[in-house]
Amino acid sequence: xxxxxxxxxxxxxxxxxxxxxxxxxxxxxxxxxxxxxxxxxxxxxxxxxxxxxxxxxxxxxxxxxxxxxxxxxxxxxxxxxxxxxxxxxxxxxxxxxxxxxxxxxxxxxxxxxxxxxxxxxxxxxxxxxxxxxxxxxxxxxxxxxxxxxxxxxxxxxxxxxxxxxxxxxxxxxxxxxxxxxxxxxxxxxxxxxxxxxxxxxxxxxxxxxxxxxxxxxxxxxxxxxxxxxxxxxxxxxxxxxxxxxxxxxxxxxxxxxxxxxxxxxxxxxxxxxxxxxxxxxxxxxxxxxxxxxxxxxxxxxxxxxxxxxxxxxxxxxxxxxxxxxxxxxxxxxxxxxxxxxxxxxxxxxxxxxxxxxxxxxxxxxxxxxxxxxxxxxxxxxxxxxxxxxxxxxxxxxxxxxxxxxxxxxxxxxxxxxxxxxxxxxxxxxxxxxxxxxxxxxxxxxxxxxxxxxxxxxxxxxxxxxxxxxxxxxxxxxxxxxxxxxxxxxxxxxxxxxxxxxxxxxxxxxxxxxxxxxxxxxxxxxxxxxxxxxxxxxxxxxxxxxxxxxxxxxxxxxxxxxxxxxxxxxxxxxxxxxxxxxxxxxxxxxxxxxxxxxxxxxxxxxxxxxxxxxx
Ligand code: AGP
Numbered sequence: 233x234x235x236x237x238x239x240x241x242x243x244x245x246x247x248x249x250x251x252x253x254x255x256x257x258x259x260x261x262x263x264x265x266x267x268x269x270x271x272x273x274x275x276x277x278x279x280x281x282x283x284x285x286x287x288x289x290x291x292x293x294x295x296x297x298x299x300x301x302x303x304x305x306x307x308x309x310x311x312x313x314x315x316x317x318x319x320x321x322x323x324x325x326x327x328x329x330x331x332x333x334x335x336x337x338x339x340x341x342x343x344x345x346x347x348x349x350x351x352x353x354x355x356x357x358x359x360x361x362x363x364x365x366x367x368x369x370x371x372x373x374x375x376x377x378x379x380x381x382x383x384x385x386x387x388x389x390x391x392x393x394x395x396x397x398x399x400x401x402x403x404x405x406x407x408x409x410x411x412x413x414x415x416x417x418x419x420x421x422x423x424x425x426x427x428x429x430x431x432x433x434x435x436x437x438x439x440x441x442x443x444x445x446x447x448x449x450x451x452x453x454x455x456x457x458x459x460x461x462x463x464x465x466x467x468x469x470x471x472x473x474x475x476x477x478x479x480x481x482x483x484x485x486x487x488x489x490x491x492x493x494x495x496x497x498x499x500x501x502x503x504x505x506x507x508x509x510x511x512x513x514x515x516x517x518x519x520x521x522x523x524x525x526x527x528x529x530x531x532x533x534x535x536x537x538x539x540x541x542x543x544x545x546x547x548x549x550x551x552x553x554x555x556x557x558x559x560x561x562x563x564x565x566x567x568x569x570x571x572x573x574x575x576x577x578x579x580x581x582x583x584x585x586x587x588x589x590x591x592x593x594x595x596x597x598x599x600x601x602x603x604x605x606x607x608x609x610x611x612x613x614x615x616x617x618x619x620x621x622x623x624x625x626x627x628x629x630x631x632x633x634x635x636x637x638x639x640x641x642x643x644x645x646x647x648x649x650x651x652x653x654x655x656x657x658x659x660x661x662x663x664x665x666x667x668x669x670x671x672x673x674x675x676x677x678x679x680x681x682x683x684x685x686x687x688x689x690x691x692x693x694x695x696x697x698x699x700x701x702x703x704x705x706x707x708x709x710x711x712x713x714x715x716x717x718x719x720x721x722x723x724x725x726x727x728x729x730x731x732x733x734x735x736x737x738x739x740x741x742x743x744x745x746x747x748x749x750x751x752x753x754x755x756x757x758x759x760x761x762x763x764x765x766x767x768x769x770x771x772x773x774x775x776x777x778x779x780x781x782x783x784x785x786x787x788x789x790x791x792x793x794x795x796x797x798x799x800x801x802x803x804x805x806x807x808x809x810x811x812x813x814x815x816x817x818x819x820x821x822x823x824x825x826x827x828x829x830x831x832x833x834x835x836x837x838x839x840x841x842x843x844x845x846x
């Protein structure tokens with residue numbers, strides 16, 4: 233994780249860097265730092281905690297020290313060494329002539345450290361990055377050139393890195409390098425930018441070069457030179473960046489999370505516009521690059537993802553098996569990696585990732601690719617590393633998601649999976665067109681039903697307040713909404729720090745029921761459908777143990793009256809499509825509880841939006 237920003241040009245570097253870092257805080261926010269290229273020296277400022285702490289330190293500096301035109305900055309998510317000022321980047325070498333910011337993990341730092349110590353290195357931090365600083369500094373002593381020093385040093389490093397490096401004797405350049413960690417170079421007029429992600433540069437330029445793995449770049453104010461792993465000068469394409477700066481504003485909402493939840497009806501509308509014209513039209517999925525013949529041969533689907541994306545995958549399994557009748561497994565990427573999974577050329581492997589950067593999922597996808605499986609990637613970032621591994625790239629086009637807690641990207645992933653399942657069913661004739669038509673009709677009704685929920689959130693707010701002091705929370709559901717229970721629990725956990733768990737409702741009696749008493753809230757999702765009566769019985773069992781029962785339902789039923797302490801009624805929808813509505817209620821519940829508790833909704837502790845380490 234971690235966010236990197238670099239700038240060289242006419243502007244005041246510190247301002248560009250701090251602003252850029254504020255847009256990258258989603259990548260980590262436990263400490264931050266900048267290094268500014270002053271006359272004959274490099275000034276380093278660091279602070280533990282949020283970026284505001286660093287800003288405060290910088291605001292107290294002499295103008296002469298911070299008014300420089302080149303610099304690098306970093307916002308950290310700790311991997312090696314606790315969050316502290318000393319472990320914050322930039323890191324430097326003994327003589328402080330060289331500075332580096334790094335995103336990734338240097339896996340062989342423990343082997344390199346004693347070798348460098350023998351040469352005289354004195355390490356101050358517990359980080360792997362400081363080892364890279366010393367290594368490059370020794371290479372510089374020998375080569376007397378920063379580009380050559382970095383080129384030589386990276387050949388000795390194992391692991392993942394995106395670096396920006398400066399040396400005080402070469403103030404007109406910043407060297408950047410990448411391997412298995414994202415890095416872009418924003419191209420301007422007489423100025424250039426370096427960043428881990430687009431939001432950091434979009435205000436200044438819409439042109440960028442995506443560095444590829446093993447490339448090293450020498451960036452000056454008026455030139456960018458890129459070298460491949462054999463140190464040959466090469467030409468990378470200058471691409472047009474896909475975002476507008478407005479995507480980064482809260483648009484009047486108190487938090488990005490709330491804004492992103494409220495964007496969901498439009499996100500669904502956008503997805504449906506091109507792909508599903510009406511209930512009788514076939515789904516248009518030009519992104520799927522399997523021929524009809526290949527499609528017919530697909531006899532197994534594996535879905536690989538992490539966190540919220542994994543929960544979307546679990547809904548996907550239900551829908552695909554129901555409609556396309558293809559056996560589908562869903563697995564956490566981190567588990568998929570370390571076993572001998574069975575996949576071949578007739579396996580469709582679907583990687584789901586909002587960021588397209590999640591290291592576990594990238595590794596798992598590479599593993600599946602090596603077995604010649606067809607790789608479909610469902611992602612919000614069609615410019616990501618994962619997208620580049622895709623045989624079929626299915627962008628969810630949810631727009632930039634800033635809040636660490638994923639919301640609109642989840643709904644967009646669900647929609648992509650519904651459409652993919654229908655597409656597979658249509659191409660393999662596994663479900664009648666009448667049945668598919670019904671589901672399409674339900675999908676098309678989603679935006680207006682989401683709006684009904686979002687236009688009146690009073691009840692959810694009341695319930696959130698009432699239960700906000702709970703120490704634990706249980707979410708139960710059955711069938712296609714079991715993943716909704718998991719996702720509801722994850723949302724609550726990550727932004728309110730309340731211990732929340734999702735269970736298949738039938739599993740309560742096999743152990744978790746022991747936890748129930750009159751302090752335990754149990755939220756049940758009850759949809760009209762085959763498992764409705766079953767889950768109602770599970771609610772009775774919970775009530776008999778005095779649990780505080782909350783129901784989320786699309787059915788008005790007399791039986792609810794004496795059973796539930798609180799009830800949230802949502803618009804009527806088929807069981808199959810209901811996860812998209814139910815989750816919106818659970819997102820709002822988590823949001824408002826977090827708000828009542830005064831937690832940092834958009835940047836919860838210990839987390840980062842994209843997890844680029846395994
Ligand atoms: C979502 O709220 C979480 N912050 C997290 O679980 C996330 O979904 C997970 O890290 C996967 O990220 P990805 O979708 O970008 O791969």
